[in-house]
Amino acid sequence: MNALQVEINPRLTIGGDLTVNRLGFGAMHLTGPGMWGDPLDPQAAIGVLRRAVELGVNFIDTADSYGPGNNERIIRRALHPYPDDLVICTKGGLLRSGPKDWIHGEGAPYIMPLGRPEYLRQQVEMSLRNLGLECIGLYQLHSIDPAVPLADQMGELVRLQEQGKIRHIGLSGQPGVTIDELIRARAHANVVAIENLYNIADRADEDTLRHAEEHDIAFIPWFPLGHGGLVGPDNVLAPIARQYGATASQLALSWLLHHSPATVLIPGTTSIEHLEQNMRAIDIELSESDMADIDVAVNRAKPPVWRPER
Numbered sequence: 001m002n003a004l005q006v007e008i009n010p011r012l013t014i015g016g017d018l019t020v021n022r023l024g025f026g027a028m029h030l031t032g033p034g035m036w037g038d039p040l041d042p043q044a045a046i047g048v049l050r051r052a053v054e055l056g057v058n059f060i061d062t063a064d065s066y067g068p069g070n071n072e073r074i075i076r077r078a079l080h081p082y083p084d085d086l087v088i089c090t091k092g093g094l095l096r097s098g099p100k101d102w103i104h105g106e107g108a109p110y111i112m113p114l115g116r117p118e119y120l121r122q123q124v125e126m127s128l129r130n131l132g133l134e135c136i137g138l139y140q141l142h143s144i145d146p147a148v149p150l151a152d153q154m155g156e157l158v159r160l161q162e163q164g165k166i167r168h169i170g171l172s173g174q175p176g177v178t179i180d181e182l183i184r185a186r187a188h189a190n191v192v193a194i195e196n197l198y199n200i201a202d203r204a205d206e207d208t209l210r211h212a213e214e215h216d217i218a219f220i221p222w223f224p225l226g227h228g229g230l231v232g233p234d235n236v237l238a239p240i241a242r243q244y245g246a247t248a249s250q251l252a253l254s255w256l257l258h259h260s261p262a263t264v265l266i267p268g269t270t271s272i273e274h275l276e277q278n279m280r281a282i283d284i285e286l287s288e289s290d291m292a293d294i295d296v297a298v299n300r301a302k303p304p305v306w307r308p309e310r
């Protein structure tokens with residue numbers, strides 16, 4: 001092995017007791033168009049989830065708002081009774097109003113945080129029912145509600161944790177949780193994971209990633225493939241990837257694995273072929289100089305980025 005090889009641990013332990021493979025799966029796309037309703041082909045969605053688990057995925061990201069509810073239910077249909085080591089991470093506290101509601105100007109009018117304790121409790125109960133679980137491994141507040149005291153939002157999650165309905169608490173945001181929000185939230189609860197928009201082309205939350213790493217908090221980058229903008233044979237990343245015997249998606253995922261030991265990846269796909277390709281990202285070895293060369297090449301190539309306003 002090259003002396004400057006960046007060694008990656010294929011697993012990460014979240015919250016001291018949930019050891020997961022760092023190449024997980026994001027299930028959001030296994031819903032209907034605009035992340036609304038049932039997937040158009042439920043059997044295909046079930047097939048993708050089962051293949052993911054066969055390939056070693058034991059961390060699956062979902063949310064009550066994907067569907068709403070349908071995404072959690074398709075996971076249950078595909079995988080229940082669950083393998084002992086499977087960690088399902090779901091989220092609550094975000095209202096939907098229709099398909100594509102997070103795409104400005106194209107869809108329904110809004111997504112909106114709702115962090116009232118009574119609502120969070122209801123949503124945890126609904127997720128437990130939809131997923132067929134007695135305890136959710138990692139439950140994330142999907143988006144902090146600025147209209148509700150943070151102590152109330154986190155406090156309810158802590159009560160749910162004390163009641164055994166949630167194992168661990170995480171925080172997510174659009175586009176992400178700030179360091180300040182994380183510090184304030186941790187005054188009320190043991191936050192063991194955060195989920196922010198982050199990928200090889202969009203590192204606006206680099207400081208937050210490093211803060212998470214320093215404090216032993218798992219960092220789950222959403223849009224690890226830029227919501228599809230970083231993948232495919234014609235992508236500007238593809239020629240860079242080829243130099244490392246990789247596809248664009250494998251390069252984007254491998255880079256995230258090498259860039260920080262705190263990341264757990266949740267690439268999403270509706271295709272078994274893409275899933276199998278993405279899972280092979282774990283086999284790509286990159287040295288420190290490869291990582292530096294990739295940074296230069298990516299900066300030059302300027303892949304497309306998309307992020308909502310904070």
Ligand SMILES: NC(=O)c1ccc[n+]([C@@H]2O[C@H](COP(=O)([O-])OP(=O)(O)OC[C@H]3O[C@@H](n4cnc5c(N)ncnc54)[C@H](OP(=O)(O)O)[C@@H]3O)[C@@H](O)[C@H]2O)c1
Pocket residue numbers: 025026027028029061062142172173174195196221222223224225226227228229231232249266267268269270271273274275277278
């Ligand atoms: N916390 C939050 O607020 C938040 C927000 C957004 C998303 N998320 C989570 O993050 C996960 C990932 O986000 P995402 O799925 O939108 O984006 P992503 O993982 O960055 O990209 C997924 C897109 O890439 C395509 N793709 C995947 N592998 C490919 C491959 N090998 N070759 C070509 N195309 C490929 C998929 O299309 P195909 O289906 O055709 O493969 C899909 O359109 C979601 O599933 C969700 O769980 C969280």
